[in-house]
Amino acid sequence: LAKTTQPISMDSYEGQEVNITCSHNNIATNDYITWYQQFPSQGPRFIIQGYKTKVTNEVASLFIPADRKSSTLSLPRVSLSDTAVYYCLVGDRSSNTGKLIFGQGTTLQVKP
């Protein structure tokens, strides 16, 4: 499974757009990109998943350039409740299991 690299921490203010970039230089053809969010003392929660170009849902957008060696999670107009750890994961679509390998994650602190 490809290794991912993310910033350890980020600060933002309420109402701003936040972009968290994840580097995955060794991503393979069959790999997909998934982001999870985790609040303290809770289990991670799925945010978004993509393979290429752009994916958008009600919570976030995921931008993946053509070479797929990085991806950017975009959170529009963050609020205090978006303070959490965000994990970027790269997984193999061709495998038979849902094996998730979490990287170190990015701790996002949203300030008032």
Place this chain on the structure above:
Amino acid sequence: DTEVTQTPKHLVMGMTNKKSLKCEQHMGHRAMYWYKQKAKKPPELMFVYSYEKLSINESVPSRFSPECPNSSLLNLHLHALQPEDSALYLCASSQVGPTNEQFFGPGTRLTVL
């Protein structure tokens, strides 16, 4: 029902005790997972069950013994644990397959004295 429940929420045990963690889901998922998470670290995969059969064991010590009695339940039996095993133990479930969203429970906070 899109919830994964875990009991107990907190557990304190001695190194000679035997205890079990329980996980339950009613989403019809046929893949279930155990993760271990130490403070300020990412979750680490321990076991994966697919169709009630153990499919992945990430070289976990034998003092951790998983069990999947049916498609809705997952247990983790604990015996002769060490203080360094103190952590948050997370259960998750998903449809079988590599790309499917995993639904996590709130975890059991385990302290080994």
